[in-house]
Amino acid sequence: MALRDTSLPEPSGPARCLPAPPLDGTDRSRLLAGAHHDPHALLGAHPVAGGIVFRALRPFARAVSVVIDGMRSGLASEGDGLFSALLPLDAIPDYTLLVAYADGEQEVHDPYRFLPALGETDLHLIREGRHEQLWKALGAEPITHQGVTGTRFAVWAPNAQGVRVAGEFTHWDGQAFPMRSLGASGVWELFLPGIGEGARYKFEITSRHGDRFLKADPMARATEVPPATASVVTSSRYEWSDQEWMDRRGATPVHEAPFSVYEVHLPSWRKGLTYRQLAEELPAYVKELGFTHVELMPVAEHPFGPSWGYQVTGFYAPTSRLGSPDDFRFLVDALHRAGIGVIMDWVPAHFPKDDWALARFDGEPLYEPGDWRRAEHPDWGTYEFDFGRVEVRNFLVANAVYWCEEFHIDGLRVDAVASMLYLDYSRDSGQWSPNVFGGREDLDAVAFLQEMNATVYRRAPGVVTIAEESTAWDGVTRPTDSGGLGFGLKWNMGWMHDSLGYISHEPVHRKYHHNEMSFSMVYAYSENYILPISHDEVVHGKQALVSKMPGDWRQRRADHRAYLGFMWAHPGKQLLFMGQEFAQGAEWSQEHGPDWWLLDPAYAAEPDHRGVRDLVRDLNAVYRETPALWQRDTDPGGFRWVLGDAAEDNVFAFLRFDAQGTPLLAVSHFSPAVREDYRLAVPEGFPLWREALNTDSARYGGSDVTCPDPVKTEDGALRLTLPPLATVWLTPV
Incomplete structure (x- = not known):
């Protein structure tokens, strides 16, 4: 669409222009008001009695001509930016438009001479809510259509009177480019020749009430850098180099594999780094510490940085704060090449009320329910999704697939599942309505979660879905064909709350709370669990993990190390938030991220923080090398208490077994005293045991009450010296 000076000869003979039949008054008014469902029927070229009518809508143009075989024919102005003429032709020819503005001329293809760029199959799947690659049908897609390059724009807005494309290429005025409605699908479509990657755009929607407003594209795959809110046309050219990772990632079921997760807030992990700069540092750091996966707090675009990504407006766009979508692909690729899986926080429970985004998208409740009792989330000031509407379910299910297929994401941690499952979540009497059976369960949300999980597992082998679900809902990780929700793993919020409650007490009082540490084994096999010490536990006055400890x-620091040792030995996978791996004492702040200076010997001569980081590295190393710690996480036969009731001693001792029956003995002692000659029963057939890990080791900053030599079994038991405030792991020699 570049401006250029051009001079074409005037036509002669049969191409002489005649006045075009006038538009019907109602059609004209609706077209100019942006409220016409079929602008292609009025604009472009159409056969009529006596020839072909050409009509163009070009606001602010001084003149418009039709160019046919190098000859131009001027169109007469009808006013209001409309230009038309009747040419005595037998058929619609190939033509372009020559549009003259005050600062020059443009020769362009006419958008209104093109057939729809969406097929009937796409529209049928959209109507049915079954388009599993919805991002390839809706949004802005650079394509070559009928031999011409440009961008196909498509948006779902079933309640709108009209939709137009506005962008920097129209000076944010949508008059020139009204879209056509594709019938019962509720989809509006327009192919704009000459518009390519990098173009910024929005949709100008006219509601059924006549209101007109600009909306960002719900399916945008790139956005402007916030606080700017426009969508950006993009197309990926990234060439992946992680095929080896992708081929083997699903070789072992996740619940039978080592799974140790480092949770990261990308914008603050190393403040100011882009996706590509993070790719140089994050994989190396995580690999050195031995984590198997990273979990990224929400990457999808969000307008408000301090929401940490949990107030999503661009569900299909990685945040542009750190780079382009291909830059994010580069980061994922780098992690995969380092042997590290990538889990992404995904937020399908709610969305913010920003008037330029999803809220009341076409002037009516669309993505949110029409019933106020279900539309608004009382805790977060957001809208909830209408899970009962097939197109909304499709939008979300396809979004889950999108991240897995387009960005090679290995897992989706689904945020706030409990808020989705219950109609009365955070609502008082009279603020919610029961389901058709009179219950409090949101049956539409249940169906959505089941559909999402089943679809992701079918389309993306090796991917795991993880539920943040804080209630005792039955069957969160049960397969959907058995009536479960179908998640692969679930955050064990009960273990987290109970264990943090226990460890926050002074040692002298812990005996009165002993069951808070042991109760998790009552339900440990009811689901496939992850033990999470996440960002939520180290912000908003909850204190950092080490600062929760007394004394x-x-x-x-000793309590912190002992707790991590207990956590890594407990049945279930592990998740630790950044900064806690080196016992940062301050709460996390998204403004400055982890206190990396604590690891600098120039600031901290003692190995306080470096010692804890080294412990986490060794925990992960021994963990990965010891199948007893992960192979039977969901099998009750893989666990046996040795001492579960030693409340007076503040001792917890248990055995973990691998598939061959080889044991690991884990002993956690949460008292500051040294206990000598402490008897612990062990299985027969293993005469010698050695320390595999001791959190009291001097190299971790402990008092170094260790046992470097193998320990013999006597009368079916080991007699150990228990170090103060420490966890010890022992394995057979």
Whole structure:
């Protein structure tokens, strides 16, 4: 669409222009008001008695001509930016438009001479809510259509009177480019020749009430950098180099594999780094510490940085704050090449009320329910999705697939599942309506989660879905064909709350709370669990993990190390938020991220923080090398209490077994005293045991009450010296 000076000869003979039949008054008014469902029937070229009518809508143009075989024919102005003429032709020819503005001329293809760029199959799947690659049908897609390059725009807005494309290429005025309605699908479509990657755009919607407003594209795959809100035309050219990772990632079921997760807030992990700069540092750091996966707090575009990504407006766009979509692909690729899986926080429970985004998208409740009792989330000031509407379910299910297929994401941690499952979540009496059976369960949300999980597992082998679900809902990780929700793993919020409650007490009082540490084994096999120490536990006055511990700094660090040792040995996978791997004492802040200076010997001569980081590295190393710690996480036969009731001693001792029956003995001692000659029963057939890990080791900053030599079994038991505030792992020699 570049401006250029051009001079074409005037036509002669049969191409002489005649006045065009006038538009019907109602059609004209609706077209100019942006409220016409079929602008292609009025604009472009159409056969009539006496020839072909050409009509163009070009606001602010001084003149418009039709160019046929190098000859131009001027169109007469009808006013209001409309230009038309009747040419005595037998058929519609190939033609372009020559549009003259005050600063020059443009020779362009006429958008209104093109057939729809969406097929009947796409529209049928959209109507049915079954288009599993919805992003390839809706949004802005650079394509070559009828031999011409440009961008196909398509948007779902079933309640709109009209939709137009506005962008920087129209000076944000949508008059020139009204879209056509594709019938009962509720989809509006327009192919704009000459518009390519990098173009910024929005949809100008006219509601059924006549209101007109600009909306960002719900399916945009790239956006402007916030606080700007426009959508950006994009297309990926990234060439992946992680095929080896993709081929083997699903070789072992996730619940039978090592799974140790480092949770990261990308914008603050190393403040100011882009996706590509993060790709140089994050994989190396995570690999050194031995985590098998990273979990990224929400990457999808969000307008408000301090929401940490949980207030999503661009569900299909990685946040542009850190780079382009292909830059994000580069980061995922780098992690895969380092042997690290990538889990992404995904937020399908709600969306913000920003008037330029999804809220009341076409002037009516669309993505949100029409019933106010179900539309608004009382805790977060957001709208909830209408899970009962097939197109909305499709939008979300396809979005889950999109991240897995387009960005090679290995897992989706689904945020706030409990808020989706219950109609009365955070609502008082009278603020919610029961389901058709009179219950409090949101049956539409249940159906959505089941559909999402089944679809993701079918389309993306090796991917795991993870539920953040804080209630005792039955069957969160049960397969959908058995009536479950179909998740692969579930955050164990009960273990997290109970264990943090226990560890926050002074050691002298812990005996009264002993069951808070052991109760998790009552339900440990009811689901496939992850043990999460996430960002939620180290913000908003909850204190960092080490600061939750009682006592002086030395005791807090010892408790911190002992707790991590207990956590890594407990049945279930592990998740640890950034900064907690080196016992950062301050709460996390998204403004400055982890306190990396604590690891600098120039600032901290003692190995306080470096020692804890080294412990996490060794925990992961021994964990990965010891199948007893992960192979039977969901099998009750893989666990046996040795001492579960030693409340007076603040001791917890248990055995973990691998598939061949080889044991690991884990002993956690949460008292500051040294206990000598402590008897612990062990299985027969293993005469010698050695320390595999001791959190009291001097290299971790402990008092170094260790046992470097193998320990013999006597009368079916080991007699150990238990170090203070420490966890010890022992394995047979």
